[in-house]
Amino acid sequence: MISYISTRGGGSPQSFTDVLLKGLAPDGGLYIPDEWPQLSTEDLRGLSGVPYADVAYKVIAPFVGSDIETPVLKRILSEVYQGGFSHAAVAPLVQIAPNVWMMELFHGPTLAFKDYALQLLGRLFDHVLEQRNERVTIVGATSGDTGSAAIEACKGCKNIDIFILHPEGCTSEVQRRQMTTIDAPNVHNIALKGNFDDCQNMVKSMFGDETFRNDINMSAVNSINWARIMAQIVYYVTAAVALGSPSRKVSFAVPTGNFGNVYAAYAARQMGLPMKRLVIGSNRNDILTRFFETGSMKTGSVEPSLSPSMDIQISSNFERYLCDLLGRDTKNIALLMKSLKEKGAFTLNTDVMQRARDEFDAFRCTDEQTKGLMKACYAETGYILDPHTAVGLNAGMQVREDPTIPLVALGCAHPSKFPDAVEAAIGVRPELPPHLADLYERTEHLTSLPNDLKKVQDFIKQNIK
Numbered sequence: 001m002i003s004y005i006s007t008r009g010g011g012s013p014q015s016f017t018d019v020l021l022k023g024l025a026p027d028g029g030l031y032i033p034d035e036w037p038q039l040s041t042e043d044l045r046g047l048s049g050v051p052y053a054d055v056a057y058k059v060i061a062p063f064v065g066s067d068i069e070t071p072v073l074k075r076i077l078s079e080v081y082q083g084g085f086s087h088a089a090v091a092p093l094v095q096i097a098p099n100v101w102m103m104e105l106f107h108g109p110t111l112a113f114k115d116y117a118l119q120l121l122g123r124l125f126d127h128v129l130e131q132r133n134e135r136v137t138i139v140g141a142t143s144g145d146t147g148s149a150a151i152e153a154c155k156g157c158k159n160i161d162i163f164i165l166h167p168e169g170c171t172s173e174v175q176r177r178q179m180t181t182i183d184a185p186n187v188h189n190i191a192l193k194g195n196f197d198d199c200q201n202m203v204k205s206m207f208g209d210e211t212f213r214n215d216i217n218m219s220a221v222n223s224i225n226w227a228r229i230m231a232q233i234v235y236y237v238t239a240a241v242a243l244g245s246p247s248r249k250v251s252f253a254v255p256t257g258n259f260g261n262v263y264a265a266y267a268a269r270q271m272g273l274p275m276k277r278l279v280i281g282s283n284r285n286d287i288l289t290r291f292f293e294t295g296s297m298k299t300g301s302v303e304p305s306l307s308p309s310m311d312i313q314i315s316s317n318f319e320r321y322l323c324d325l326l327g328r329d330t331k332n333i334a335l336l337m338k339s340l341k342e343k344g345a346f347t348l349n350t351d352v353m354q355r356a357r358d359e360f361d362a363f364r365c366t367d368e369q370t371k372g373l374m375k376a377c378y379a380e381t382g383y384i385l386d387p388h389t390a391v392g393l394n395a396g397m398q399v400r401e402d403p404t405i406p407l408v409a410l411g412c413a414h415p416s417k418f419p420d421a422v423e424a425a426i427g428v429r430p431e432l433p434p435h436l437a438d439l440y441e442r443t444e445h446l447t448s449l450p451n452d453l454k455k456v457q458d459f460i461k462q463n464i465k
C-alpha cells in the first residue's frame with residue numbers, strides 16, 4: 001500500500017488522509033507517494049469509452065488505499081464528476097487543427113481547471129472530518145482563480161468554515177463576483193485594504209500564530225496539497241485513451257505557473273501512460289523556461305502579464321519533480337531548497353539536466369505572442385482561447401516536428417473569465433456561460449477590513465461556527 005514521504009526526508013511515512021488534511025509536511029517539504037502505482041497496457045485498454053468518474057476511481061483508488069472505503073470513494077467521485085460539471089464528458093476534447101486538440105477544463109462551476117481537483121478536495125475533506133469528528137477553518141489568500149474554486153468547493157461542507165482574503169480592488173470583476181456572490185453561512189470573503197502580498201503575508205502570520213492556529217483548527221487548500229495533484233492525473237488519462245492510448249503516444253502542452261498541472265501529467269506518465277512530449281508554456285514570468293535553458297533555477301521579480309494565474313516567482317510543485325529527478329535524494333533536495341530560499345538560486349549538473357530535458361520541453365510566450373495566437377486561432381478556426389490556454393498552445397506548436405503525434409493543449413480557463421484580454425486580442429467580448437449569465441446582477445457578500453492582523457483574527461473568531 002502506498003504511503004507518503006516528504007521531499008525533504010523529514011518525519012515518518014503518512015497515510016492518504018493525514019496528507020490530505022496536513023497539506024505541507026512539517027519539515028517544509030511536499031508529500032509524494034513512496035512509489036508510483038502502475039496502469040498496465042491492459043488497464044489502459046479497459047478504460048476506453050469508460051465514464052470520467054469511473055476512470056477517476058481507477059486512477060485514484062491506489063493513492064487513497066484503505067483510508068476511504070471503496071463504496072464511499074466511488075460515491076464521492078460520482079457525486080463530483082457526474083453532476084458538478086456542465087459537460088457530460090467532464091473534460092471534453094475539441095479538435096482545432098489536424099491532430100491538434102484542446103482539452104477543455106473549464107466546465108466546472110468557476111470556469112477554470114482548478115475546479116477539477118478542488119471540487120473533489122472539498123468532498124474528501126468533509127468526509128474525513130466527519131469521520132474524525134473534527135471541524136477546520138480554511139484560510140486562504142487569492143489574487144483570483146483559486147479563491148473562487150475553493151469557495152465553490154467548500155460552500156456545502158458541514159465541517160468547514162472558509163475565509164478567503166483578496167486585495168480590495170485588485171481582482172477582476174468576474175473573479176471578485178465569483179467569490180462574493182456565493183451566499184452560504186460558512187463562506188466569508190474578506191476584502192483587505194492592501195495588495196496580494198499583504199493578503200499572503202496575513203495568512204502566513206496567522207499560520208505562524210500557534211495559539212490562533214490551534215484555536216480555529218486552521219487549514220489550507222493551497223496548490224501543494226497532494227490530493228489536488230492526484231485528481232488532475234485523471235484527465236490526462238481520459239484524453240490519451242480517447243486518442244488511442246495505449247497504442248498511440250500523445251503529447252501534452254500545459255500553461256504552467258506553480259507546476260501543479262504539468263506535474264500531474266508527469267505523474268500520469270510515471271504510472272505508465274505513454275506520452276511523447278510534455279511541454280511547459282510560461283509567460284514573461286519564465287523561471288521554468290530559463291531553468292530548462294540554463295540548468296539554473298533563479299528567482300526574479302513577478303511582473304504582471306495577460307495570463308495572471310501564471311504570474312509567479314517560484315513554482316512550488318517543481319520540488320516534487322526534482323525529488324524524482326535526483327533519485328529521491330531527499331537530503332540534496334533540502335539543500336537545494338535552502339539555497340533557493342537564501343540565495344534565490346540553485347544549479348544542476350549537465351547529466352541531470354539532460355534527463356530533465358528528455359522529460360520536458362519549455363517555451364516562453366510574450367503578451368504580444370499570446371494575443372497574436374488568440375487572434376490567429378480565432379480567425380482560422382473560430383475557437384476562442386483564453387490567454388493562459390494560448391501560452392500553452394503556443395509552446396505545444398513548437399514541438400510539432402512529427403505531425404502524426406496527437407497534440408493535446410490544455411484549455412485551462414473559459415475565455416469569459418478574462419474578457420478584457422480576449423476582447424483586446426480578437427475584438428469580441430466573450431459571454432459568460434448560462435449558469436453564470438446573471439453574475440453581474442447577483443448580490444455580493446464581503447467584509448472590508450484593514451491590513452491589521454488582530455482585526456482580521458477577531459473577525460475570523462467571531463464568525464466561525
Ligand SMILES: *Cc1c(COP(=O)(O)O)cnc(C)c1O
Nearest residue numbers: 256257258259260261309388413
Ligand atoms: C492556476 C492556473 C494556471 C497555472 O497552473 P499551475 O498548476 O499552477 O501550473 C494556468 N492557467 C489558469 C487559468 C490557472 O487558473
